[in-house]
Amino acid sequence: MRALDWAIVFAYLTYVIWDGIRMTKHSGSKEGYFLANRGLPWWAVGLSVMATQMSAITLVGTTGQAYSDGMRFIQFYYGLPFAMIILCVTVVPFFHRANVFTAYEYLEKRFDVKVRSLTSFFFLISRGLGVGTIISAPAIVLSIVFGWNLIATIFAIGMSTTIYTVFGGVQAVTWTDVKQMVIIFFGLGVCFFVILSSFPAGVSLTDGLYLAGSLGKLDMVDTSFNLQEKYTIWSGLIGGLFLMLGYFGCDQSQVQRFLTAKSVDEGRTSLLMSAFLKIPMQFGILLIGIMVFIFYQFTAPPIVFNNAEIAKASQNVEFQGIQNRYAAAHEERRNAAVNFDSTDTAARQAYLEADKKFNESRKEAVAHVRATSNPSFNDVNYVFPTFILAHMPMGVIGLLIAAIFAAAMSSIAAELNALATATTIDFYRRLYKPEATDSHYVAVGRITTFIWGVFACIVAIFATNLGSLIEVVNKFGSFFYGSLLGVFVLAFVVKRARARGAFFGLLFGIASVWIASWYTNIEFLWFNVIGCLVTVFFGYLISLTVKEDQDGGDAEPESV
Amino acid sequence: MKKNPDYPEERPNAFWNRVYIAVVIATFVVVTALWGFSQYFK
Numbered sequence: 050m051r052a053l054d055w056a057i058v059f060a061y062l063t064y065v066i067w068d069g070i071r072m073t074k075h076s077g078s079k080e081g082y083f084l085a086n087r088g089l090p091w092w093a094v095g096l097s098v099m100a101t102q103m104s105a106i107t108l109v110g111t112t113g114q115a116y117s118d119g120m121r122f123i124q125f126y127y128g129l130p131f132a133m134i135i136l137c138v139t140v141v142p143f144f145h146r147a148n149v150f151t152a153y154e155y156l157e158k159r160f161d162v163k164v165r166s167l168t169s170f171f172f173l174i175s176r177g178l179g180v181g182t183i184i185s186a187p188a189i190v191l192s193i194v195f196g197w198n199l200i201a202t203i204f205a206i207g208m209s210t211t212i213y214t215v216f217g218g219v220q221a222v223t224w225t226d227v228k229q230m231v232i233i234f235f236g237l238g239v240c241f242f243v244i245l246s247s248f249p250a251g252v253s254l255t256d257g258l259y260l261a262g263s264l265g266k267l268d269m270v271d272t273s274f275n276l277q278e279k280y281t282i283w284s285g286l287i288g289g290l291f292l293m294l295g296y297f298g299c300d301q302s303q304v305q306r307f308l309t310a311k312s313v314d315e316g317r318t319s320l321l322m323s324a325f326l327k328i329p330m331q332f333g334i335l336l337i338g339i340m341v342f343i344f345y346q347f348t349a350p351p352i353v354f355n356n357a358e359i360a361k362a363s364q365n366v367e368f369q370g371i372q373n374r375y376a377a378a379h380e381e382r383r384n385a386a387v388n389f390d391s392t393d394t395a396a397r398q399a400y401l402e403a404d405k406k407f408n409e410s411r412k413e414a415v416a417h418v419r420a421t422s423n424p425s426f427n428d429v430n431y432v433f434p435t436f437i438l439a440h441m442p443m444g445v446i447g448l449l450i451a452a453i454f455a456a457a458m459s460s461i462a463a464e465l466n467a468l469a470t471a472t473t474i475d476f477y478r479r480l481y482k483p484e485a486t487d488s489h490y491v492a493v494g495r496i497t498t499f500i501w502g503v504f505a506c507i508v509a510i511f512a513t514n515l516g517s518l519i520e521v522v523n524k525f526g527s528f529f530y531g532s533l534l535g536v537f538v539l540a541f542v543v544k545r546a547r548a549r550g551a552f553f554g555l556l557f558g559i560a561s562v563w564i565a566s567w568y569t570n571i572e573f574l575w576f577n578v579i580g581c582l583v584t585v586f587f588g589y590l591i592s593l594t595v596k597e598d599q600d601g602g603d604a605e606p607e608s609v
Numbered sequence: 610m611k612k613n614p615d616y617p618e619e620r621p622n623a624f625w626n627r628v629y630i631a632v633v634i635a636t637f638v639v640v641t642a643l644w645g646f647s648q649y650f651k
Contacts, residue, residue, distance in 0.1 A: 130635075
């Protein structure tokens with residue numbers, strides 16, 4: 050990175066922190082700090098919803114995934130528009146009219162304080178650990194690719210976000226999200242055209258897409274019904290639907306976004322913005338990964354996308370042999386790609402065979418790294434940052450690093466704000482100090498935001514030392530969504546549901562997902578379906594053991 | 610919920626039902642277009 054790139058990154062960080070802090074003046078009251086006085090326009094909320102969902106690892110991981118595995122990951126989002134419609138009909142009006150600060154507050158109105166506290170507690174556990182990984186994952190990648198100090202990178206991302214979230218509250222989160230989305234879109238747009246201009250003379254985008262298409266990397270609809278297959282249209286439509294319902298409808302970090310909207314209509318419109326834009330946006334991000342793939346058909350890619358592992362392995366004679374075979378395989382594939390013609394069967398076959406040989410030599414290198422250095426080695430997340438550093442011009446590198454920072458910070462800020470809101474409203478105000486002034490709750494909100502920010506950075510440091518922890522914590526988070534969704538389904542849909550049923554139904558739901566994860570090979574998207582159905586089933590059964598007029602708060606949900 | 614004079618009253622359900630149908634149709638069109646895109650370059 051050169052001085053201009055550093056200047057862009059520092060300018061971005063300085064601007065975002067300043068922009069967030071200046072929102073302090075709108076955050077003096079409890080409603081202002083936690084809910085922006087319920088006065089934000091739909092487009093700002095909509096962009097904030099999308100920014101919160103897109104973390105840095107989504108950005109670099111998705112492009113890397115497209116490079117290595119193609120575009121089939123997009124099926125993950127096919128259930129999202131349908132989830133948004135269901136949420137617009139149900140939770141948006143319910144939560145808005147109930148005038149709640151948190152999703153879980155509503156559960157006390159419907160059931161009792163135990164159900165509210167339990168759901169909020171599970172949210173704090175899963176998100177409190179999850180936000181640490183949101184920081185650590187990009188920090189690991191950036192520190193390895195750019196040679197930065199890991200802990201300094203963690204604190205640069207984590208504490209800069211904490212500072213403006215502490216002062217500006219949800220106003221700062223939302224308005225910085227808007228600007229961060231602009232930076233992300235602009236950075237990716239520039240990146241697209243720079244890669245396109247880097248293709249060799251005579252190779253057009255269409256030619257490149259034919260290359261990728263011939264290898265099946267552009268497949269985006271898999272109609273096979275296989276519970277062990279991660280991305281199919283069914284896992285996306287059904288499992289993804291439940292996941293998105295749980296994430297957007299029961300996770301405070303997203304619920305808080307649409308609670309800040311001016312009205313029910315504006316809240317609905319903000320969610321429908323994602324319904325329309327999310328799939329095309331993911332297509333654009335995946336397409337950049339495909340562009341990187343096409344670029345590397347004509348330029349030799351690193352044998353593995355992790356310089357530290359290459360440096361370690363290069364001392365080994367066996368690895369040097371693998372590198373030689375890899376270079377020869379790339380040369381053969383490059384020639385086949387240059388001579389590729391989609392209408393010429395022989396040329397097509399030659400390219401497919403050359404690609405197969407190339408992949409085998411790369412697999413050999415990955416297996417060597419796993420055997421000699423890192424058993425869980427996977428370089429998908431390193432593809433895009435390595436490519437940026439090696440092939441992007443001065444200035445664009447800084448812009449893309451700022452975009453990766455923006456993606457990380459937009460998610461972290463929303464999570465910290467939501468964690469602080471749940472801690473302050475669901476626990477501190479509800480259980481410890483119910484009658485205090487607005488300024489008192491705002492002060493508590495600021496302190497808890499800071500504590501969660503420090504906690505997240507500490508978790509991030511530990512997560513970097515225990516690579517598998519990242520996977521564990523991500524899975525851990527996905528264990529809760531379906532079951533939490535089940536509690537809200539009981540609240541909204543099942544009139545006979547009672548507090549005891551919801552409380553124990555939730556515990557049964559989470560237990561069922563743990564059992565499914567340990568004893569079956571079912572892919573994680575289906576956990577959301579299992580958790581939700583088990584929670585609703587047992588919640589209903591247990592509710593039947595309670596007399597109709599007992600133990601239920603409001604016996605029926607408030608009308609929409 | 611408090612009414613704010615700065616923005617209009619809630620739109621009727623019929624309006625939102627049309628919007629939801631538009632979302633479903635748009636999703637179907639987008640997924641079909643993505644399928645067509647992958648088939649074209651296959």
